[in-house]
Amino acid sequence: MSEPVIPERAIPRPAIPPAEHPSSTPDLSTVGYGGPWPALLDSIDADGDGVHGRVVRADRGAATVLTAAGHVRVTWTPATAPPVTGDWVVVHPDPHAGPDHGLLGGVATRTTSMTRPNTHGQRSSNEADQVLAANVDIVGVVVVASEEPNVRRLERGVVMAYESGAQPLVLLTKVDLVERRDIAIAKAEQAAIGVEVTPISPVTGEGVEELRARLAPDRTIVLLGASGVGKSTLTNALVGEEVLVTQDVRAVDGKGRHTTTHRELVALPGGGAVLDTPGLRTLGLGVVEDGMAAAFPEIEELAGSCRFGDCRHDGEPGCAVLAALDDGTLDPDRLEGWRRIRAASENAALRADTAAYRQTARSWGRIYRDAQSLKRR
Ligand SMILES: Nc1nc2c(ncn2[C@@H]2O[C@H](COP(=O)(O)OP(=O)(O)OP(=O)(O)O)[C@@H](O)[C@H]2O)c(=O)[nH]1
Ligand SMILES: [Mg+2]
Ligand SMILES: [Zn+2]
Structure with missing residues (x-):
């Protein structure tokens, strides 16, 4: 089913470019600084000379970080895992650039x-x-x-x-x-x-x-x-x-x-x-774990009464989900939705397995080749 075409009503909008929002004295607490973050960021700041900030925009190779002193453009070395929008980070001064540039000193473990x-x-x-x-x-x-x-x-x-x-x-x-x-x-x-x-x-x-x-x-x-x-x-x-x-x-x-x-x-x-965020054409799901049980609470609850703990609700005897379907207490469309997400998740798991297998095969191939070339020496 596609989204219905809906006529738009005009909303006045001034012509301004996308914002690098200037903020005179940013208050980091309004974007969530506080709680565990200050101590956590201090603990990953080895030199202790870093400032704390939150990534407001992440691009390939550089990110814009909001710090108490304003926006800083931050870069990192290729070996570093790049930060993403919303990350809490430590920023070190960049000796080769101005005060509005910095080097990534660390990314705090994400809560979500x-x-x-x-x-x-x-x-x-x-x-x-x-x-x-x-x-x-x-x-x-x-x-x-x-x-x-x-x-x-x-x-x-x-x-x-x-x-x-x-x-x-x-x-x-x-x-x-x-x-x-x-x-x-x-x-x-x-x-x-x-x-x-x-x-x-x-x-x-x-x-x-x-x-x-x-x-x-x-x-x-x-x-x-x-x-x-x-x-x-x-x-x-x-x-x-x-x-x-x-x-x-x-x-x-x-x-x-x-x-x-x-x-x-x-x-x-x-x-x-x-x-x-930019609109996602499709909401691709990876391997889903707890999210499914939370999103389909009524199916999760019924599943607790199935005879088998690993019941797939596909026709097993003593299935409480199918029984609820039969007596009309479970909406068939809900089970349909649940099944589709399960299928997507299982597909993702299979893809990950296949990829992991290929990766292993590649590594073994490399080890084999290395061994061969050693032998030839
Ligand atoms: N009538 C009406 N129009 C709206 C409303 N919200 C947004 N629009 C219009 O819908 C259109 C799309 O809005 P955007 O905010 O650009 O949509 P978006 O989700 O950011 O789109 P992408 O950036 O492409 O992902 C614009 O022409 C808006 O004026 C609303 O509540 N009512
Ligand atoms: Mg948009
Ligand atoms: Zn069942």
């Missing part, structure tokens, strides 16, 4: 990490999952309010959110455009059992103040959703200023134009932060 499987071709598919965002408190699963929502996409978003370790929140955007908002909300709640569903619209302002209050004084939300659902528009509304470029109204044809091209953490004036 939002990942997607690395799908850059088969050969490298044994690489670890790609981390999209680190240390976020809430994953905003952003979908356009619709009487016929893309249930499968919503389910995947919720699983991804739980899997990251953060708390999911379904944001139903453009609620000003939907005719039967009651149906839209009910359908979304059905697809995201146990998750709070919030209708929102930067056009009318509905839900914006509530979300802002929820993020203050120091929580971080990442916005996850297809292109054109209104993630950047919502970020701007939360900031109260047009800091991010949003999709041109005329350009919208329902296909999505991928206006945002990089992930960016934006600090909110009243405290809290939003991590805006």
